[in-house]
Amino acid sequence: MSDTIITVEHLSKSYILRHQNAERYTAMRDVITNKAKALINPKSQNNKPTSETFWALNDISFEIKQGDRVGIIGRNGAGKSTLLKVLSRIVTPTKGRITIDGRVASLLEVGTGFHPELTGRENVFLNGSILGMTKSEIQKKFDEIVAFAEVEKFLDTPVKRYSSGMYVRLAFAVAAHLEPEILIVDEVLAVGDAEFQKKCLGKMEDISGDGRTVLFVSHNMGAINTLCNNAILLNKGTIQAMGNTQKITAMYFNGTNSGEGEFIIGKNSSDEKVIVEKVTLKDRNGKIQNTFQFGDSITAEVELNALENFDNPYVWIAIRNDKGPITNASGLLDGYRTSRFSKGKNTIKCTFINAPLLPSQYTIYMGIRASDGVEALTDSKDVAVFSVNTVLSEVGMNKTIADTVAVDTVSPIIPYRWEFNDGKQYTFDIKNYIK
Amino acid sequence: MSKHRIVIEPGTENSNYWKDLWNYRGLFYFLAWRDILVRYKQTVIGVLWSVLKPLLTIFVMWFFGWLFHSEVPQGVSRVLLVCTATLPWQFFSSSFSEASGSLVANSNLLTKVYFPRLIVPASTVIVCLIDFFISFLILVVIMIFTQFVPDWRILWLPLFLLLALVTAMGTGLYIAALNVKYRDFRYIIPFIVQFGLYVSPIAFSSSAIYNNPSLPQFVKFIYSLNPMVGVIDGFRWCILGGSTTLYIPGFLMSIGITVMFLFVGIWYFRRMEKSFADVI
Numbered sequence: 001m002s003d004t005i006i007t008v009e010h011l012s013k014s015y016i017l018r019h020q021n022a023e024r025y026t027a028m029r030d031v032i033t034n035k036a037k038a039l040i041n042p043k044s045q046n047n048k049p050t051s052e053t054f055w056a057l058n059d060i061s062f063e064i065k066q067g068d069r070v071g072i073i074g075r076n077g078a079g080k081s082t083l084l085k086v087l088s089r090i091v092t093p094t095k096g097r098i099t100i101d102g103r104v105a106s107l108l109e110v111g112t113g114f115h116p117e118l119t120g121r122e123n124v125f126l127n128g129s130i131l132g133m134t135k136s137e138i139q140k141k142f143d144e145i146v147a148f149a150e151v152e153k154f155l156d157t158p159v160k161r162y163s164s165g166m167y168v169r170l171a172f173a174v175a176a177h178l179e180p181e182i183l184i185v186d187e188v189l190a191v192g193d194a195e196f197q198k199k200c201l202g203k204m205e206d207i208s209g210d211g212r213t214v215l216f217v218s219h220n221m222g223a224i225n226t227l228c229n230n231a232i233l234l235n236k237g238t239i240q241a242m243g244n245t246q247k248i249t250a251m252y253f254n255g256t257n258s259g260e261g262e263f264i265i266g267k268n269s270s271d272e273k274v275i276v277e278k279v280t281l282k283d284r285n286g287k288i289q290n291t292f293q294f295g296d297s298i299t300a301e302v303e304l305n306a307l308e309n310f311d312n313p314y315v316w317i318a319i320r321n322d323k324g325p326i327t328n329a330s331g332l333l334d335g336y337r338t339s340r341f342s343k344g345k346n347t348i349k350c351t352f353i354n355a356p357l358l359p360s361q362y363t364i365y366m367g368i369r370a371s372d373g374v375e376a377l378t379d380s381k382d383v384a385v386f387s388v389n390t391v392l393s394e395v396g397m398n399k400t401i402a403d404t405v406a407v408d409t410v411s412p413i414i415p416y417r418w419e420f421n422d423g424k425q426y427t428f429d430i431k432n433y434i435k
Numbered sequence: 436m437s438k439h440r441i442v443i444e445p446g447t448e449n450s451n452y453w454k455d456l457w458n459y460r461g462l463f464y465f466l467a468w469r470d471i472l473v474r475y476k477q478t479v480i481g482v483l484w485s486v487l488k489p490l491l492t493i494f495v496m497w498f499f500g501w502l503f504h505s506e507v508p509q510g511v512s513r514v515l516l517v518c519t520a521t522l523p524w525q526f527f528s529s530s531f532s533e534a535s536g537s538l539v540a541n542s543n544l545l546t547k548v549y550f551p552r553l554i555v556p557a558s559t560v561i562v563c564l565i566d567f568f569i570s571f572l573i574l575v576v577i578m579i580f581t582q583f584v585p586d587w588r589i590l591w592l593p594l595f596l597l598l599a600l601v602t603a604m605g606t607g608l609y610i611a612a613l614n615v616k617y618r619d620f621r622y623i624i625p626f627i628v629q630f631g632l633y634v635s636p637i638a639f640s641s642s643a644i645y646n647n648p649s650l651p652q653f654v655k656f657i658y659s660l661n662p663m664v665g666v667i668d669g670f671r672w673c674i675l676g677g678s679t680t681l682y683i684p685g686f687l688m689s690i691g692i693t694v695m696f697l698f699v700g701i702w703y704f705r706r707m708e709k710s711f712a713d714v715i
Contacts, residue, residue: 015713028617085712089443089549092709098443112547115469117476129465130548
């Protein structure tokens with residue numbers, strides 16, 4: 001008996017795109033009038049095509065072994081969510097065949113079926129059963145779920161009175177206590193604060209540690225690198241590459257590379273108000289690079305497309321590795337920000353000065369918030385990848401020890417300089433504050 | 436390991452459909468439980484609404500029956516005659532409209548989680564069933580006031596309740612599936628319910644139609660096609676007993692139509708089910 005748990009053979013899924021009557025749903029009125037038109041003038045229908053077939057997934061085949069933790073990555077519209085929906089049996093494929101040996105639970109959204117009028121307690125039971133748990137399973141885990149979500153005091157309050165943080169915590173807590181053989185998770189960690197995200201990732205590592213199979217979609221390459229041992233890179237509905245996670249995530253960035261060190265990003269989700277179009281990494285001489293040396297200054301030049309004018313937005317840019325953030329340059333911490341993003345193209349630059357980074361692979365992770373510091377104007381995401389390839393012994397370190405050091409801090413330990421689109425410049429060096 | 440083997444292919448019938456439905460019964464209970472809980476949250480008189488609605492309908496129907504001197508069987512008060520029809524009618528109309536709109540109302544579930552979709556309309560009917568049992572108290576109170584004692588035939592009542600349920604489910608499933616694709620049906624549902632109220636024997640008794648010599652035969656035939664005629668006549672036959680009679684050909688016609696609705700409803704629902712998440 002093989003230990004293959006999911007077999008996908010020649011899977012395709014198509015949707016019909018309607019161009020003319022681009023309404024959200026069909027009204028019978030339209031069907032009748034169209035049929036009537038066709039009766040009167042049969043040729044009029046053929047003149048202009050009103051629909052075209054769009055292949056969201058096109059001839060995909062792969063196998064997943066039991067206990068594998070597979071990250072599914074790709075640009076928006078690459079077919080990640082469609083793949084998860086087909087695997088979860090929510091939509092049926094157009095062609096192909098999938099064989100799954102095990103109980104599947106899918107978490108495509110946090111808090112599916114939560115009812116605002118119901119209390120936290122009632123929603124735990126409802127959501128649990130929607131995700132496929134039995135009543136006794138929920139009862140057994142109830143205390144654990146509540147403790148994980150940290151909402152003990154509000155159990156009998158309707159969730160419509162919850163803060164959004166509490167809501168998300170409770171919803172994730174239920175999902176985190178599922179015990180299926182196969183867990184399918186869509187980008188659900190993008191919500192919640194950083195601390196809770198970390199807790200969720202930890203929980204998911206526990207789950208996969210128990211030998212369960214996890215399929216995980218995310219734009220957060222750090223999370224994919226931490227959690228998954230394999231990855232599948234989708235591109236326009238086909239598999240571009242699959243295999244070792246580190247290799248595939250690097251390809252994910254390089255695939256959109258017009259030159260080494262240039263990253264075309266584009267729209268991430270439909271509610272983004274500022275779109276990160278392109279990120280370019282440069283060294284201190286202005287040369288475009290994606291490989292740096294210990295102590296190099298690293299400049300991230302970010303081209304943004306603002307859909308409207310935004311006054312006093314906050315920008316933060318962090319350097320992360322697969323263990324988490326290393327350092328960040330955050331307007332939310334230092335208070336420095338540009339006076340406005342005007343509608344259209346804006347460019348900002350952030351230079352990490354003389355960055356003493358250890359040899360490893362790093363990502364640039366960034367986000368933009370409105371002047372209130374709360375509303376996200378862009379989805380927080382990894383936008384670029386680079387590596388530092390200095391030999392550790394050259395910078396006076398003992399390689400065997402340095403490799404085991406957990407680099408995990410968000411303090412802005414590296415001095416940095418902002419150069420904004422309005423011509424303003426600020427340099428920040430936390431060492432100036434050491435007395 | 437292979438005891439949970441699932442094969443996903445386009446176009447093939449899911450051979451485990453009914454077993455799956457059984458496995459998901461927990462979700463069925465929870466959805467029904469949710470609807471019951473949510474129903475009367477933030478209302479002042481709460482459950483009393485399930486009594487008030489039929490009570491007002493009974494009053495209005497009684498008034499029109501009285502105004503037009505509709506025929507009342509011997510030994511039965513008019514209010515009892517109206518009540519025995521209003522309760523099953525309200526059960527049918529609320530189950531039918533709730534089931535029809537249930538898929539669209541739960542579209543967020545349909546696009547995010549897998550389960551046999553039949554659970555959604557089926558669970559809404561449970562809420563209506565509970566409403567029916569609450570409103571049944573009205574009938575009991577009226578029977579006490581009019582000092583009416585039903586005979587053994589009342590034991591047949593669950594059968595006719597089942598007939599009403601099957602009618603509501605059959606038509607509800609069909610309309611629910613259509614409603615996912617063509618939203619026109621949300622306008623048609625209230626119309627069907629309103630129209631049904633007039634063509635069903637609520638303010639009058641069926642014998643007024645069947646025994647009316649001035650009505651041509653085909654009108655009587657069309658009248659008997661309405662499955663609710665069979666249900667209401669059955670309710671009256673069970674509860675009122677005595678002088679009421681069951682018009683057997685009409686009743687068999689109702690059963691036939693109901694069963695047909697159920698099969699067509701389930702068949703169409705299952706045929707459309709796979710594309711719900713794509714089109715909703």
